[in-house]
Amino acid sequence: MARYDIAIIGAGIAGASLAAVVAPHASIVILESEERPGFHATGRSAAFWSETYGGPHVQPLTSASGDALSAGGFLDPLGALQIGRRDDAAKIDAFLAEFEGSGVILDAVDPHGIVPGLRAEWTLGVLERSCAYIDVAGLHAAFLATARRHGGQLLLGSAMRGAVRAGDLWRIDIGNDEPVAATILVDAAGAWADQVAACAGVAPLGISPFRRTMVQLRTNPAPPEKLPLVSDIGGTFYFKPEAGGRLWLSPHDEITAEPGDAQPEEIDIAIAIDRFERVVDWQVERVEHRWAGLRSFAPDRLPVYGFDPTAPGFFWCAGQGGFGIQTAPAAAALAASLLLGVSPEAFVAAIDPMRYAPDRFRSLA
Numbered sequence: 001m002a003r004y005d006i007a008i009i010g011a012g013i014a015g016a017s018l019a020a021v022v023a024p025h026a027s028i029v030i031l032e033s034e035e036r037p038g039f040h041a042t043g044r045s046a047a048f049w050s051e052t053y054g055g056p057h058v059q060p061l062t063s064a065s066g067d068a069l070s071a072g073g074f075l076d077p078l079g080a081l082q083i084g085r086r087d088d089a090a091k092i093d094a095f096l097a098e099f100e101g102s103g104v105i106l107d108a109v110d111p112h113g114i115v116p117g118l119r120a121e122w123t124l125g126v127l128e129r130s131c132a133y134i135d136v137a138g139l140h141a142a143f144l145a146t147a148r149r150h151g152g153q154l155l156l157g158s159a160m161r162g163a164v165r166a167g168d169l170w171r172i173d174i175g176n177d178e179p180v181a182a183t184i185l186v187d188a189a190g191a192w193a194d195q196v197a198a199c200a201g202v203a204p205l206g207i208s209p210f211r212r213t214m215v216q217l218r219t220n221p222a223p224p225e226k227l228p229l230v231s232d233i234g235g236t237f238y239f240k241p242e243a244g245g246r247l248w249l250s251p252h253d254e255i256t257a258e259p260g261d262a263q264p265e266e267i268d269i270a271i272a273i274d275r276f277e278r279v280v281d282w283q284v285e286r287v288e289h290r291w292a293g294l295r296s297f298a299p300d301r302l303p304v305y306g307f308d309p310t311a312p313g314f315f316w317c318a319g320q321g322g323f324g325i326q327t328a329p330a331a332a333a334l335a336a337s338l339l340l341g342v343s344p345e346a347f348v349a350a351i352d353p354m355r356y357a358p359d360r361f362r363s364l365a
C-alpha cells in the first residue's frame with residue numbers, strides 16, 4: 001500500500017493550491033474522482049478577483065493573494081462597478097462602511113459615465129479599480145505543476161470511497177485500486193466536503209452547495225472593451241466583458257443543490273436576461289454558451305481551514321463559496337502553515353487563522 005504524509009481529497013483550486021505549497025515539505029498524493037481536475041466549481045467560475053467580493057472577513061485573504069496572482073501573471077485589469085437606484089443609497093453606504101480602513105480603495109462615481117446605455121434609474125455607483133480578471137485555468141495548472149515538480153502524485157479517476165483511522169494512519173479506500181495510506185487526510189472536496197468527512201467517520205460541518213448560473217451573450221452594441229465588472233448592490237446580477245466582444249452575465253442566483261455536475265436551468269437564464277435588460281438598453285442577440293457550478297458555503301459563509309478538533313489527522317480545506325480562486329494563494333499559505341505546524345509565510349502573517357478554524361462549529365464540551 002502506497003504511503004504518504006498527506007492525502008488531499010479533491011484537485012480543484014483548493015486542493016491544487018494547498019498541494020503546491022505543501023509538496024516541497026511532505027510526501028503528498030491528491031485523489032480526484034474525475035478524469036479531469038477542475039471539472040467542477042474551479043472550471044466554472046466567473047474568473048474575477050475582487051477584494052470586496054465575499055465580504056470584509058474574506059477580503060484579507062483576497063487582498064493578500066493579489067501580489068502573488070499578479071507576480072505570476074494571472075491578473076489583468078478589469079475594475080468593478082457596483083450600481084444602485086435611489087432606494088439603494090443605504091446599501092451603498094453600508095458597503096462603503098464595511099470596507100472603510102481595509103485598504104481597499106472605493107470611489108463613489110456617476111455610473112452613467114462608465115456604462116453606456118445605462119437606464120436612467122441606476123443613479124448610484126461605487127468603483128473598485130483594483131478588480132481584475134483571473135486566468136483561472138493557468139493558475140490551476142501552475143499549482144498542479146508545482147506540486148508535481150516537488151514529487152506530488154495526482155491520481156485522477158480515484159474517488160475516495162471511505163477512510164479508516166488505524167493508529168496514526170488513514171487507510172483510504174479508492175474502489176478497485178490499491179488503498180492509499182496517509183498520516184493526514186485533507187478534505188478539499190468542494191461541494192462534497194461534508195460527504196467526504198462522513199465517509200471518514202467525521203461529523204459534517206454543514207457545508208452546503210448552491211447552484212449559480214452563467215451565460216455568455218452577444219449583445220448589440222457589444223460591451224465596450226473597458227467596461228468593468230458591473231454588479232447590482234442589491235445582489236441580483238453581475239456582468240463583465242470577455243474577449244471577442246462577448247459578455248458574461250449571471251443572475252447572481254444561489255439555489256440549494258446536491259453535490260454533482262450542476263447544469264443551468266432555462267428559468268435562471270431567462271431571469272438573468274430579464275434583469276440585464278432592465279439595466280442597459282442593449283439588445284441581447286444570442287446566448288452563445290450557458291453553464292452552472294456549485295458554490296459551497298459553511299453556515300457562516302466563511303471558509304474552513306484547519307484540523308478538526310474531534311478527529312485526529314483530519315484537516316478541512318473547504319467552504320470556499322464564491323471566492324475560492326481569488327483567495328487561493330493566501331488560503332493555501334495559511335492552511336499549509338497549520339497543516340505543517342510552521343510559521344505562516346510573511347504575506348499571510350497578519351491574518352488570524354482562528355477566524356477560519358473548524359473549531360467554531362464544534363462543541364468541545
Ligand SMILES: Cc1cc2nc3c(=O)[nH]c(=O)nc-3n(C[C@H](O)[C@H](O)[C@H](O)COP(=O)(O)OP(=O)(O)OC[C@H]3O[C@@H](n4cnc5c(N)ncnc54)[C@H](O)[C@@H]3O)c2cc1C
Binds near residue numbers: 011212318
Ligand atoms: C458560477 C461561479 C462563478 C464563480 N466565480 C468566481 C470568481 O469569479 N472568483 C472566485 O474566486 N471564485 C469564483 N467562484 C467560486 C470558485 O469557483 C470556488 O470557490 C472554487 O472553485 C472552489 O474550489 P474547490 O477546489 O473547493 O472545489 P472544486 O473545484 O469543486 O473541487 C473539488 C474537487 O473534489 C473532487 N471530489 C469530490 N469528492 C471526491 C472524492 N470522494 N474523492 C476524490 N475527489 C473528490 C471533485 O471531483 C472536485 O474536482 C465561482 C463559482 C461559480 C460556481
